[in-house]
Amino acid sequence: MRYTPSGTAVTSFTVLTYRGWKDDSGTEQSSPEYTNIVVWSKLAEICNQLLVSGSRVFIEGRLQTRSWDDQEGVKRYKTEVIADDMVLLGGRSGAGPALSESEITVSPDMCVNRVQVIGNLARDPELRYLPSGTAVTTFVVATNRAWTNSEGVRQESTEFHNVVCWNTIAEQVSKDINKGQKVYIEGRLQNRSWEGEDGVKRFKTEIVASFIVGSTVRDEMRHEDGAVHPVPSPAAKDPT
Amino acid sequence: MRYTPSGTAVTSFTVLTYRGWKDDSGTEQSSPEYTNIVVWSKLAEICNQLLVSGSRVFIEGRLQTRSWDDQEGVKRYKTEVIADDMVLLGGRSGAGPALSESEITVSPDMCVNRVQVIGNLARDPELRYLPSGTAVTTFVVATNRAWTNSEGVRQESTEFHNVVCWNTIAEQVSKDINKGQKVYIEGRLQNRSWEGEDGVKRFKTEIVASFIVGSTVRDEMRHEDGAVHPVPSPAAKDPT
Numbered sequence: 001m002r003y004t005p006s007g008t009a010v011t012s013f014t015v016l017t018y019r020g021w022k023d024d025s026g027t028e029q030s031s032p033e034y035t036n037i038v039v040w041s042k043l044a045e046i047c048n049q050l051l052v053s054g055s056r057v058f059i060e061g062r063l064q065t066r067s068w069d070d071q072e073g074v075k076r077y078k079t080e081v082i083a084d085d086m087v088l089l090g091g092r093s094g095a096g097p098a099l100s101e102s103e104i105t106v107s108p109d110m111c112v113n114r115v116q117v118i119g120n121l122a123r124d125p126e127l128r129y130l131p132s133g134t135a136v137t138t139f140v141v142a143t144n145r146a147w148t149n150s151e152g153v154r155q156e157s158t159e160f161h162n163v164v165c166w167n168t169i170a171e172q173v174s175k176d177i178n179k180g181q182k183v184y185i186e187g188r189l190q191n192r193s194w195e196g197e198d199g200v201k202r203f204k205t206e207i208v209a210s211f212i213v214g215s216t217v218r219d220e221m222r223h224e225d226g227a228v229h230p231v232p233s234p235a236a237k238d239p240t
Numbered sequence: 241m242r243y244t245p246s247g248t249a250v251t252s253f254t255v256l257t258y259r260g261w262k263d264d265s266g267t268e269q270s271s272p273e274y275t276n277i278v279v280w281s282k283l284a285e286i287c288n289q290l291l292v293s294g295s296r297v298f299i300e301g302r303l304q305t306r307s308w309d310d311q312e313g314v315k316r317y318k319t320e321v322i323a324d325d326m327v328l329l330g331g332r333s334g335a336g337p338a339l340s341e342s343e344i345t346v347s348p349d350m351c352v353n354r355v356q357v358i359g360n361l362a363r364d365p366e367l368r369y370l371p372s373g374t375a376v377t378t379f380v381v382a383t384n385r386a387w388t389n390s391e392g393v394r395q396e397s398t399e400f401h402n403v404v405c406w407n408t409i410a411e412q413v414s415k416d417i418n419k420g421q422k423v424y425i426e427g428r429l430q431n432r433s434w435e436g437e438d439g440v441k442r443f444k445t446e447i448v449a450s451f452i453v454g455s456t457v458r459d460e461m462r463h464e465d466g467a468v469h470p471v472p473s474p475a476a477k478d479p480t
Binding site: 019033034035056058062063064065070072074076077078079081087089110111112113114115116117118119143144145159160161182184188189190191196198200202203204205213 | 298302304305317319327329350355356359384385401428429431440445453
């Protein structure tokens with residue numbers, strides 16, 4: 001770990017993954033893949049404290065490619081994952097500091113609850129306001145799945161996902177997307193339960209959306225090079 | 241698009257994303273990021289046919305870093321995303337071939353239904369066999385979420401996720417993971433409904449798991465360099 005001149009912590013490490021596949025003769029093969037990870041600020045300090053060689057980790061982040069000119073004046077590129085979430089999955093070797101299991105898993109942030117759905121809007125979104133003035137929009141997204149069953153017959157099924165979103169994203173989405181349109185939804189799973197008038201307890205699982213992209217061209221702009229690029233903020237993003 | 245000597249199609253393209261953030265003065269900033277995508281086989285032909293400059297796409301794949309020696313004998317690296325799924329989200333510019341909207345969205349594969357959960361096993365997994373002999377394991381994973389409410393008070397909540405898995409993964413998981421253990425689950429959302437004895441229709445949303453990693457050291461091996469690396473197949477993977 002090192003610190004930038006402004007005092008921000010930054011640490012980097014490499015994650016080794018293996019990919020298994022079968023070659024033409026049906027033999028199991030595997031190949032290693034090394035991925036460069038860069039972590040900033042508070043998470044850098046946590047990684048530096050908890051991770052040792054051999055730790056098994058879940059990393060979530062974004063890709064970033066840096067370029068620079070080397071001593072010979074040749075342009076060099078390096079692609080890294082800038083991590084914004086890290087979860088220790090255990091499997092530490094004995095070489096690290098003696099942290100107890102409870103110290104490692106006590107943080108409630110050491111969880112991931114993430115859904116990605118691309119499907120078609122089954123009906124128009126419904127926007128309403130709570131007595132507190134908070135905007136809530138609900139809608140249903142249908143996804144199709146196709147597979148071949150054991151008799152070799154192609155099968156299809158449709159799932160309907162209940163989606164809920166709040167505040168500015170709720171207001172924006174209710175204007176931007178319509179029935180039938182293809183949408184990308186990112187969020188977390190949430191369960192609610194309530195008792196009906198018949199006294200029977202009911203459960204409902206919803207996707208609480210934090211990021212929604214509609215398939216309109218509306219949120220794009222034409223650049224001078226003639227290509228259509230997405231604008232910096234093409235989507236509704238929950239400010240929380 | 242080009243073809244390898246063995247006749248496999250391969251195509252590559254660049255995806256432009258923007259990341260928005262606020263600088264120290266609170267001004268909205270954005271920076272572009274270019275990511276190299278490589279696509280093989282049938283998907284390469286589909287991408288080549290459907291994608292034009294400006295298309296808005298969802299790409300799912302794995303990171304791969306290639307290295308080679310350039311003309312000066314300097315080692316060069318290039319990191320690419322090897323795509324195994326592509327969904328066209330619309331936003332095509334007018335330059336491409338005249339494909340109708342129905343041609344683009346008619347494929348049921350043009351959907352994504354994906355969940356990632358890391359949490360603790362709320363109870364031991366339950367393995368049972370259907371009359372057909374198929375193995376089914378169900379279990380519940382708890383995820384915690386912490387946030388600060390509008391009064392600045394820290395809040396916490398727990399979600400319980402119903403997970404179901406089938407066949408070899410069901411048998412393996414029932415032996416490998418136990419109550420309290422931290423697990424990584426990857427799968428898809430599925431809704432079921434049935435009528436109770438009281439005639440009331442009930443709904444249940446489950447995660448159908450296709451990939452599970454437990455936090456044991458059991459599935460790791462010690463390499464000669466002293467570091468503990470995950471083995472090629474550390475996890476239960478659904479063969480379908």
